[in-house]
Every structure is written in C-alpha cells, then in structure tokens.
Amino acid sequence: MYEGIVQDLIDELGRLPGIGPKSAQRIAFHILQTESFDTTRLAEILTVVRERVKFCQVCGNVSEQELCAICxxxxxxxxxxxxxxxxxxxxxxxxxxxxxxxxxxxxxxxxxxxxxxxxxxxxxxxxxxxxxxxxxxxxxxxxxxxxxxxxxxxxxxxxxxxxxxxxxLASGLPVGGDLEYADEVTLGRAFEGRRVVE
Amino acid sequence: MYEGIVQDLIDELGRLPGIGPKSAQRIAFHILQTESFDTTRLAEILTVVRERVKFCQVCGNVSEQELCAICxxxxxxxxxxxxxxxxxxxxxxxxxxxxxxxxxxxxxxxxxxxxxxxxxxxxxxxxxxxxxxxxxxxxxxxxxxxxxxxxxxxxxxxxxxxxxxxxxLASGLPVGGDLEYADEVTLGRAFEGRRVVE
Incomplete structure (x- = not known):
C-alpha cells in the first residue's frame, strides 16, 4: 500500500515475531518521524550482532567470547x-x-x-x-x-x-497469585509438593 | 543482564513503540537464532529510509518523490x-x-x-x-x-x-458490531445522524 522503501520497512518489521501488520506500520512511522530515534545505531547493531555473538563453548549461553561471563x-x-x-x-x-x-x-x-x-x-x-x-x-x-x-x-x-x-524445580502456586484462579494441574502439584511447616 | 551487543540490541528494540522489555528480548533472540531472518536487509533499509523518504510537497503524504503517487x-x-x-x-x-x-x-x-x-x-x-x-x-x-x-x-x-x-465523515455504529456494546456517545451520534430509509 505504501511506496517503495516505506513498504519494505513495514514488510521487514512485520517478519519479526509478535509484530503484526498494524504494529509494523506504527513502528515504521515512528522510525520515519522521530528524529530522536537513532536508525543508524540500530542498523549498525543489526549488521554486526550475528558475527559478534558466539555461544559459550561450555554451556551454550550467549556470549561475545569463547566462554560466557558466568562460566x-x-x-x-x-x-x-x-x-x-x-x-x-x-x-x-x-x-x-x-x-x-x-x-x-x-x-x-x-x-x-x-x-x-x-x-x-x-x-x-x-x-x-x-x-x-x-x-x-x-x-x-x-x-x-x-x-x-x-x-x-x-x-x-x-x-x-x-x-x-x-x-x-518445584511446581506449585505462583507467589502473589490467588488460589481460586490456579488451574487444577498446578493446584494438584502444589498438594503433591506440600511441605511440613516448621 | 546480557553481555555487550545482545543487550544493546534489546535496548534499541525496546525503544520502538509498543515493544516492551520482554518483546525486545524475544525479538533479539529471534534475530540471533533465525538464519532465515535477513539482518543485513533490515539494517540496509534502516540506513537509507530516512534519506529516501520525503513528504509530498502538495499533500504531505509519505513519498519517495516530490509528489506522492496519489498527487x-x-x-x-x-x-x-x-x-x-x-x-x-x-x-x-x-x-x-x-x-x-x-x-x-x-x-x-x-x-x-x-x-x-x-x-x-x-x-x-x-x-x-x-x-x-x-x-x-x-x-x-x-x-x-x-x-x-x-x-x-x-x-x-x-x-x-x-x-x-x-x-x-459520518459517526455511528461500526458495521459488524453489536448495538448493545456501543458506547453512549457513538449510539447518540448514530441517532443524531439517522437517515430515512428509501
């Protein structure tokens, strides 16, 4: 519906997960019209990110070095x-x-x-x-x-x-949740994993 | 929380409208892990889009020329x-x-x-x-x-x-909607703008 590159931008953004046509359009116009949004910086990051990011050789976590920060x-x-x-x-x-x-x-x-x-x-x-x-x-x-x-x-x-x-990891009721809203499986697990109060 | 460029990518994506920290993270990992997603193409478009897109000198619509396709x-x-x-x-x-x-x-x-x-x-x-x-x-x-x-x-x-x-433009009930779910202002407008059935 748009001319040339604007449509290209909307199409590419629309290929990202969780971004539908409407969101892609809104983001494209934001990029076009917001002076403070640094398109060059995002473009630069996109260009190098795949080369720069390796996966940790030991644990498989994302890392810029052979071993990740945790390893x-x-x-x-x-x-x-x-x-x-x-x-x-x-x-x-x-x-x-x-x-x-x-x-x-x-x-x-x-x-x-x-x-x-x-x-x-x-x-x-x-x-x-x-x-x-x-x-x-x-x-x-x-x-x-x-x-x-x-x-x-x-x-x-x-x-x-x-x-x-x-x-x-333990299964059970999420902290801060309501018991009545818990699904049967979660509630069942919470019973199964019940602990003696000391 | 992430090392270097991965965090940079998440931060930049998070500055786009409607994209919260969780979505930014999901998109960043999609970009990192999906071979078929062409990061270079999105980067190229981002680099040129602001220069290439002008606004139509007559109507103000987006355009790559002095006049938009409609004008x-x-x-x-x-x-x-x-x-x-x-x-x-x-x-x-x-x-x-x-x-x-x-x-x-x-x-x-x-x-x-x-x-x-x-x-x-x-x-x-x-x-x-x-x-x-x-x-x-x-x-x-x-x-x-x-x-x-x-x-x-x-x-x-x-x-x-x-x-x-x-x-x-006429205000009134949206086509395909339910009358009972219309807000009072819209319903009021629909009455105001009622037409003789011919």
Missing amino acids: RDPRRNAAVICVVEEAKDVVAIERTREFRGLYHVLGGAISPIDGIGPDDLRIAQLLKRLASTEVTEVIIATDPNLEGEATATYLTRLLVQPGLRVTR | RDPRRNAAVICVVEEAKDVVAIERTREFRGLYHVLGGAISPIDGIGPDDLRIAQLLKRLASTEVTEVIIATDPNLEGEATATYLTRLLVQPGLRVTR
Whole structure:
C-alpha cells in the first residue's frame, strides 16, 4: 500500500515475531518521524550482532567470547549445573539471585510435533561436561509445559547415577497469585509438593 | 543482564513503540537464532529510509518523490480534498476504494495538552492549496476522538466559504458490531445522524 522503501520497512518489521501488520506500520512511522530515534545505531547493531555473538563453548549461553561471563566467573560453584532450555532462562534465573552454580543451555526442548528430538539439543555436550568435571548436582529447570516435562523426564533417566543428585524445580502456586484462579494441574502439584511447616 | 551487543540490541528494540522489555528480548533472540531472518536487509533499509523518504510537497503524504503517487495520478479528482491527520489514514481510506479525490495530511491534530496548536499542523499549506486550485469539497476525516474533533471544528470555522462544501465523515455504529456494546456517545451520534430509509 505504501511506496517503495516505506513498504519494505513495514514488510521487514512485520517478519519479526509478535509484530503484526498494524504494529509494523506504527513502528515504521515512528522510525520515519522521530528524529530522536537513532536508525543508524540500530542498523549498525543489526549488521554486526550475528558475527559478534558466539555461544559459550561450555554451556551454550550467549556470549561475545569463547566462554560466557558466568562460566568465566571463578566465584561460581562449578559443582552444580542448572539445565535450561534457552539463554533467556539463564537471565530469568540470574535475576532471582538464588543460584550461584553454572548453567547448561539445551537450545530447546524435546518436541516430536516440531521434529525436535534429543539429538537436536545440547545433551551430548552435557554428558561430556558431567564426565570431565566434578559435578554433584544437576538441577533440571526446563519449562513446566509438555515439552519441558518430556525433556526433564528424558534427562532424568539419562543422568541418574550414584553420586549425582538430579533435581527438578518445584511446581506449585505462583507467589502473589490467588488460589481460586490456579488451574487444577498446578493446584494438584502444589498438594503433591506440600511441605511440613516448621 | 546480557553481555555487550545482545543487550544493546534489546535496548534499541525496546525503544520502538509498543515493544516492551520482554518483546525486545524475544525479538533479539529471534534475530540471533533465525538464519532465515535477513539482518543485513533490515539494517540496509534502516540506513537509507530516512534519506529516501520525503513528504509530498502538495499533500504531505509519505513519498519517495516530490509528489506522492496519489498527487501524481491524473485520474484522481482534484476537486475534492480529504483532510486526514496522518499518512497512515491515507492508506486506511485508500483501502476502502470509496474515495477518488486527493488528500491533505495535517501531520497530527490540535492537542493543547501535548503542546500542538494549529500552527504545528499543515493548515497554512491547506489554505494555500484551496486558494490556488479549483476545490469544490473538503472532507474532514480527522480521528473521531477529542483532538480530532477539536481539529475538525477549528478547520470547519476556517474553511467555510461560499462555493466550498465542507463535510465530516459520518459517526455511528461500526458495521459488524453489536448495538448493545456501543458506547453512549457513538449510539447518540448514530441517532443524531439517522437517515430515512428509501
């Protein structure tokens, strides 16, 4: 509907996830009309970002070096590895400040419907890591959905061995939520995982 | 939370309208991980788009030439001008295929709260156009909200003169909507503007 490059910009923006035609149009006009928005800077970042970003050779997290900031940090506890699906999950867990161990990013979850099997994930690398380092606990922190649970079950079977604790993040009621709005599965899990009050 | 350039990308994307931190993160990882997404193309477009896009010298619509495609088209009826707030509105009206005249893009609406007065809009250019060409009707198609109505009222007072029809788009019930869900103002307007069924 627009002439030349404006339509090109709208089309390219519309290919980004979660951006429909209306949003793409709004963003395109914002870019065109807002002097303070630095188009050159975004263009420069886009040009170099793929070259500059590597994935950590140990854990698979995003990094600009061979090892990511977490794997490089000597203060982290190398005896505990938290297995997550995506690099985004690393950031989410870091934000809690609860965990001081290392990570392992699988790069997804087992999902037969999307054609993703165990061989498409960084599971072999995880086994190699466990064989070559002194790890006492693996925390499986895949998503609490169908694919994440399947991946967790698969990993648990694969990893269980004497001297290695394999744990899974607790399921239950979200803090700050209302009990009456919790779905049955979550509420069931909350019962299952109930704890003695001390 | 991320290292260097990944965080830069998330920050820049987060400055776009309607994109919060979570969406910016999702888009950034999509850009990083989706081979088929052409980062170079988006970067190239961003680099040239501001230079390439001019605004039509007559109507203010976006254009890559001095005159936009609509003002260049000899088949359009130059006697009718439809006044809109933004170039986006031109596209919305073109999509209806109901209008074959020309446009005039104001570049916004009168909004004292945002410090936008009549002098910040392309109103002088509209008056000049009306003085120098044979226009028989001006259709005011500003948004049906507070600012749009204020702009329409201002324009109507300014434009009314013998030999020039000044009209305003009809307000009423949206087609396909439910009467019971219409707000009182819209329903009131629909009554006000009721027509004899022939």
